[in-house]
Amino acid sequence: MKTAITLQEFILEEQWNSEFFPSELYDILQSLHQATKKIQFTLRRPQQSFEQATDWRSREKEMDLYANRQLLMALGNTASVAGYASEEMEDFHTFDSKTPLTGEYIVVADPLDGSSNLSCNGSSGTIFGIYKRISSGHIVSELDFMQPGKQLVAAGYVLFGPATVLVYSTGNGVHVFTYDHELGVYCLEQSHVKIPNPGMYYCINESHDFTFPPAIRHFLKFAKIHDPEDLRPMQHRYSGALVADFHRILMHGGIFMYPPTAKHERGKLRLVYECNPLAFLASQADGKASDGFSEILNKKVHHLHERCPFYIGSARNIEVLENLFRNKNRIS
Numbered sequence: 001m002k003t004a005i006t007l008q009e010f011i012l013e014e015q016w017n018s019e020f021f022p023s024e025l026y027d028i029l030q031s032l033h034q035a036t037k038k039i040q041f042t043l044r045r046p047q048q049s050f051e052q053a054t055d056w057r058s059r060e061k062e063m064d065l066y067a068n069r070q071l072l073m074a075l076g077n078t079a080s081v082a083g084y085a086s087e088e089m090e091d092f093h094t095f096d097s098k099t100p101l102t103g104e105y106i107v108v109a110d111p112l113d114g115s116s117n118l119s120c121n122g123s124s125g126t127i128f129g130i131y132k133r134i135s136s137g138h139i140v141s142e143l144d145f146m147q148p149g150k151q152l153v154a155a156g157y158v159l160f161g162p163a164t165v166l167v168y169s170t171g172n173g174v175h176v177f178t179y180d181h182e183l184g185v186y187c188l189e190q191s192h193v194k195i196p197n198p199g200m201y202y203c204i205n206e207s208h209d210f211t212f213p214p215a216i217r218h219f220l221k222f223a224k225i226h227d228p229e230d231l232r233p234m235q236h237r238y239s240g241a242l243v244a245d246f247h248r249i250l251m252h253g254g255i256f257m258y259p260p261t262a263k264h265e266r267g268k269l270r271l272v273y274e275c276n277p278l279a280f281l282a283s284q285a286d287g288k289a290s291d292g293f294s295e296i297l298n299k300k301v302h303h304l305h306e307r308c309p310f311y312i313g314s315a316r317n318i319e320v321l322e323n324l325f326r327n328k329n330r331i332s
């Protein structure tokens, strides 16, 4: 039997081999790891063990808030983190009980993406991004959290599926780990993952298609045309959890799309908490992420909870879609 490389060992080795790997990142990844371990254990408990959860909707909300609290507590105990912002909180949080505020990093997160899947034992996950703080002084600034995605120093997610999987990048490739419940540790599954290009999967909630921009409707027709060399017709998959759909794309290639719709005119997904961290991972895995016209990682952030159209996946699939947006719906 082969000896597994644990997450801890892998991060330490990454740190030793790179002069650009700040030791603080190790601590932050460790605290995110601890927090998500607790979230994972709680997700596995029966509904009856939830305090206020009389139905699945209230369990969903309770779990969203619980996941947020775990991250808040774990990061609050990490010296190098000065602040935290999440999809679950109106405002960002400064860890100002740390005197002086020495932390050089801030963390953004979607604590429990896809929580509505809990009602049917579907997948969910925690998405996170880590930035270097740009403010100074005792209070972090909103601007710390509004840096463009290209300023991320690390990002990742933990996917709570049949197995719990942790994926991260510190700018040196994307690495995938699976939680071993017997050993109680994450073990390396794959390092330096690359998104297959092109890919055969497309993920989109097609129920909104009558309100999609024409470029998306053209892409959906294009995806179904027979061309085996280009892996078409593409296969449709959609889980209702971005983190699970992105993991499929990371492993097998293809494209995830959440365009503007009548209900969400600017798109549904959050630029800071969901789009930027996953765009960072895609770029590290030779994939791409776009809003149809420009790279997600270059987008200016106007406010913390901003939403945007989001297309992410294999480079070739994203380029086809961008051409449809730019060339007025012609495939080139």
Ligand code: AFP
Binding pocket: 112, 113, 114, 115, 116, 117, 205, 240, 241, 242, 243, 268, 269
């Ligand atoms: P929840 O966290 O409220 O379940 O929302 C999940 C999500 O933000 C993202 O993970 C999914 O891709 C997307 O919403 C699904 O939205 P639709 O139900 O509109 O397809």
